Amino acid sequence: MKKLLLLYEGKAKRVYSVEDPDLVIVEYKDDATAFNGLKRGTIADKGIVNNKVSNHLFQLLERAGVPTHYVRQLNERETLVRKVEIVPVEVIVRNIAAGSLSKRLGIPEGTKLKSTVLEYCYKNDRLGDPMVNEYHIYAMELATRDELSRISDMSFKVNQILSDYLKDVNIELIDFKLEFGRFKGEIILADEISPDTCRFWDSATGEKLDKDRFRRDLGYVEEAYREVLKRLTGEN
Numbered sequence: 061m062k063k064l065l066l067l068y069e070g071k072a073k074r075v076y077s078v079e080d081p082d083l084v085i086v087e088y089k090d091d092a093t094a095f096n097g098l099k100r101g102t103i104a105d106k107g108i109v110n111n112k113v114s115n116h117l118f119q120l121l122e123r124a125g126v127p128t129h130y131v132r133q134l135n136e137r138e139t140l141v142r143k144v145e146i147v148p149v150e151v152i153v154r155n156i157a158a159g160s161l162s163k164r165l166g167i168p169e170g171t172k173l174k175s176t177v178l179e180y181c182y183k184n185d186r187l188g189d190p191m192v193n194e195y196h197i198y199a200m201e202l203a204t205r206d207e208l209s210r211i212s213d214m215s216f217k218v219n220q221i222l223s224d225y226l227k228d229v230n231i232e233l234i235d236f237k238l239e240f241g242r243f244k245g246e247i248i249l250a251d252e253i254s255p256d257t258c259r260f261w262d263s264a265t266g267e268k269l270d271k272d273r274f275r276r277d278l279g280y281v282e283e284a285y286r287e288v289l290k291r292l293t294g295e296n
C-alpha cells in the first residue's frame with residue numbers, strides 16, 4: 061500500500077491518501093502537545109506505542125461488535141484505516157473524576173463517579189474544543205439526532221468493553237476521549253485510543269500510565285507508555 065498525498069497533518073498524526081478512495085494511511089508521530097498546544101515536546105517512540113496500542117484496542121472492539129475504521133497495521137508507525145468524515149464532536153467518557161471535571165466541579169481526582177458521565181466537546185482548535193450539549197450539537201448541525209444516539213450508545217459500549225478488558229491487566233480506565241466518523245452512511249469509531257487519549261491508572265498503586273505524566277512533568281513518560289503496550293500485548 062503506497063502513500064500518495066499528505067492530506068492532513070495534526071498534532072500527533074499524519075494522514076495520507078492511497079489509491080483506494082475509501083482508505084487512508086495514518087502515521088503516528090512522537091510529537092506531544094498539551095493544554096491546547098501551549099506545551100510541546102516529544103516522547104520517544106510514542107508513535108510506535110500509540111499505533112500498536114490503538115490497533116490492539118480497535119481489534120478488540122471490532123471483535124465485540126463495535127464498527128471501527130481499523131483495516132490493518134502496515135508497520136510500526138502506520139495503519140490502514142477507512143476514510144471517514146469526522147463528526148466534529150469529541151466524546152469524553154468518565155468513570156472516575158480527574159482533570160478538567162475535577163477542576164470544574166470541585167470533585168477530587170480519584171473519586172468514583174456514581175454513574176458514567178458523557179461529555180461532548182465541539183472539535184475546534186481555534187476555540188479550544190469547548191464543551192457543548194445535545195442542543196448545541198443539533199442547533200449547529202454538528203450531528204443529527206440519529207447520529208448522536210448511535211454515538212452515545214457506542215461510547216457506553218466501548219467503555220464497558222475497555223474497562224472490563226483493562227481491569228484484567230491491572231489498569232483502571234479513568235476517562236477517555238472518542239471520535240467518530242461517517243462512512244457510507246454509518247457511524248463508525250475513528251481516531252485513536254491510546255495513552256494520549258485515555259487516563260490509565262495502575263489498579264494497585266494508582267500510578268499514572270498516560271499523558272498526564274507529560275502534562276504534569278511527572279517523569280518516566282516513555283516508560284509509562286511502554287508499560288501500557290507491554291500489559292496489553294506482552295511486547296516490550
Ligand code: UDP
Pocket residue numbers: 152158159160161189235236237256257258259271
Ligand atoms: N482528552 C483528549 N483530547 C482532548 C481532551 C481530552 O484525548 O482534546 C482526553 C484526556 O486524555 C482524558 C479525557 O479526555 O483522558 C478527559 O480529559 P479532560 O477533559 O479531563 O481534560 P484534560 O485534563 O486532559 O485537559
